Each structure stands twice: as C-alpha cells, then as structure tokens.
Amino acid sequence: MNDVKRVLFEQIKNFGTIIRISKYEERATYQSHYLGLVWQFLNPAIQIGIYYLVFGIGVNRGRLMEGTPYIIWMLIGIIAWFFINNSLLGGSNSIYSKVGMVSKMKFPVSILPTVNIASNFVSYRAMMGVLMASMFIFKVYPTIYWLQYLYYFICMMAFLFAFGILNSTITVLVRDYHIMLQSVLRLLFYLSGAIWNFQTLIQGEEHRWFIRVLELNPIYYIIEGFRDSFLSKAWFFEKGTQTIFFWSIITLIMIVGSHLHMKFRARFVDFI
Template identity: 25%
Template sequence: MFSLLRECKKKHKMILELARADFRKRFVGSYFGAVWMFIQPLVTIAIYAFIFGPYGFKSSPPVPNVSYTLWLIPGIVPWFFFSEIMNMNTGILQEYHYLVKKVVFPIELLPIIKLLSCLLVHGFFLLVMFLFYLFSGKFPKLSWLQVLYYSFATACFGLGLSYFTSAISVFFKDMQQIVGIVLQFGIWMVPIMYDELLFTNKAPILKIFFKLNPFYYIVAGYRDSMITGNFFFERPGLSLYFWAVTLLLLFVGLRFFRSLRPHFSDVL
C-alpha cells in the first residue's frame, strides 16, 4: 500500500491527465455528452421520491421536519458513486488492455484513474444535493463539509473491492454481470430507501446485521452530515469498524491484484 501511495505521488500528473481523458472518452460520439450520465440517477431519485413520498406510500423518514426526498438524497448519492466505481473498475483491465501489456506501466494505478473519473460525476451530484437543500430552505451547516470525508471513505471502500473484481474479470468474463446483479440486490441491503426501524423494531438482531455492512456507515454519515449535523467522531465504534474492514480490503485486494498481474497480459 505504501508503494502504491509513492507511485501515486510520483505520477500524480499522469494520473490526473488520464482521469480527465477517461471522463471525456465516455461521451465521444454522443449528442448530449455528459448529460446522459446524470439523467438516469436523477430520474431514479425522482421515481423513488414519488413512490415513497407524499404521492405514493407516504413513507415517514426517522428525522422530524424533514421530507422523504431530503432524507433519500444523502443516502442514494453515495450509492450512485459506489456503484459507478464498481461497474467501471470491474472491466478496466480489458478496457485498457494496451496499457496492461506495457511492462513499464504500473497497472495498479488504473483503478485509481477510473475512480477519479467517477469522482468528477460524484462532485456534480454533491453540488445538486447542496442546492436542493438550500432551495428547500435548509440553512448550511458546518457538518455539510463532512461529506468530503465520507466521499473519501466511499472511494477507499470501492477501490479495495475493485482490485478483486478487476483482477478476477480478466479470467472470468462474467464478473461484470455478477457485479451488476449484486449491486441491484445490494442497494436493498442498506437502509437507503426505507427506514431500518421497519425491520429492527420487529427483530432487534437485524440492527447488528445492518451495521455489519460497511456501507451502512457511509449512508448514515451522509445523513448525519446533511440532516442531523452529527460528526463522524460521534460514531467511534462504526468508524473504527469501517476503516478496519476497508484497510483490510485495500491491503488484501492489492496483494491479490499483484499476485495475478504477471498473467494479465497473457490472457488479454
């Protein structure tokens, strides 16, 4: 991990240039360009807000004086970021196969390059989230800045998993489809669209089940930052658990990636 950090510092200009090029490359030949990247997530938010909001099932968020939409957005925005990291990074070695075959290129940087490209899109959604809260009459809080910390936490968690999925997908082509299915199922394993009390009131043991999912920490953190104003150090147990799992994923994922690296060029 320390060698990876040194490599990032040494080649930071190249990483930023490749990330910008990757972001532009997505929209080559498209009339509306980057607009398509934002339409689907915004439509998804609108659908869930309609179904579970005042015109649908009228779900009540667990925070008083907050509409369902205001409660939904901080939960679903980091999920969009995470799911894009996983979808984009899983097939990155096939996408950049010409760089993988170059002996001198440190291919461990490829998931980081794609992650930075995804971060540009995430920055737009953070801006939309802030504007939505302002137009809804919410006064800015110091805790809003904390979403940058939780964005970093999401990026680290996604990167650790990406080293596994991207390495496996070279040898097992169906990995991309499996990741997509797991993400569709995984969004319901975190209380993003629903209040966890719907289940924990009936079965208190499920509270432990929810918190064992590292992404629970991120969703709760975004909502703490935007709604309640709580800071991450007010969840010391969850913070330590999340970073222990994430750092372990990064360490083991990078070791796994590097152990398979000599065989990538032969298969690709």
C-alpha cells in the first residue's frame, strides 16, 4: 500500500505539470494539420456516424433501444468507449514513447499515464457536449439519476489510472504487451456493451450465465452505469455484486501496478 500512496501523492503534487504537458501534447499532435484540434472532435464523430449506419440503421433498423432512440443509447456507450480505448492504448505506451523526456528531465514518470488521460479528455468533453445536445433534441431530459454520473465518471478515471500504471510498466518490460493490448481491446469493443444490448441480443435462460460473466467486465460496468444515469434506469447501489467486484479489481490492479512501477522505474531507461 505504500507504493499506492506514493504514486497517488505524485499525481496530486504534480497536477500542474500534468495539465501543462497534456496541453503541449495536444498542440504538438495536431500542429501540422490544417484543422488542428478540430480533429479531436471530427475523428470520433466520423466513426460514430459509421457505427450508427451499420448497427443503428443496418442491424437494428432504427428500432428503439430500451425505449430510447438507438442513436442516444449508442452515443452514451461509444463516447465512453472511445475515451477508455484511447486512454488505455496511449497510457500503455506513455512511458516507452517518452524515453527522451524520461532520461533528460527529473519528474515522476508515474504522471505520464495521467498526462495521456488528460490529453484525451478534451475530445471526450467535446463529444459529451454533442451527447447533451442530442438528448435535448430527442427529448431525453435530466432527472435525479443524472447525479450519479459523477460516481461513474470517478469509476472510469480510477479504472484508467490503475490500468495506466500497470500497462505502461509492463509495456516497458515486455514490448509485445502493447501489441497484444491492441488486439484485446478490439475484442472488448464488442463485449463491452458499447453497441450491443446483450439483455435483448442473448435470449434464453440457458445463456444467462454468459450475460452474468459479461456484466463483470469493468468497462461494461462503466458504460451501463452511464446509461443507467442518463436514461434514468437504476442507481449504482442496486448493483451490489458488480460494484464490489469492480472496486475489488481496481484495487488489486492499483496495488500490483504501483508495486511493479516503483520496483522497476529506476531502470526504465535501461529496459528501453
């Protein structure tokens, strides 16, 4: 637990540095593009349009999903997925790709996964604005359930930070891990509930065990939590088993990731 406390303290102590580096990363990524930072919004918007045409109109044929227009139901899930996917992949490569910065500047490298999360947050914030406007157009109005969005947002950030510390460390030690993670995330996209409603897709009591397994996926827990909030379906404390399992996984990953990070980070440059 001392490793966890130290890593968390480094995030708090260097919060200003995290914000400054993330802003620099945003400008550096798109400085040679004519549209600049607009691509942070335009790129996911194009992908969302494609997924809606394929799954919303093609597969679902425009039907309502849980009493809500499919576009709204899908937006809630896929916006969260884009943020999670980009942060997991970027966080995994955050230390390895900054070998020059790590070797020449003195600051705790544990902040690099957090820098990546902060950089991706700009795009997430813009897409959430689109979601809010879309819900207003389709007459999905705020209710008291919306208050728990803050809880699930904290869940998402805790998930990304814990896995960011673990993944970034393992990627330095085993370079193939980053490539494997890309493949795993492609699979998880279809198992996270971002575009599929497994409750209606998988019928029959003999398959209920499969849904129960899918519900233990931390990403599924987060995405469904956002839908529970915005579509006013349920409170988070009504999912006792899933909630306990989610925070148990996050705690375990945080302990293991922090321990590995503190154990090897003095030799990161040598490994790279």
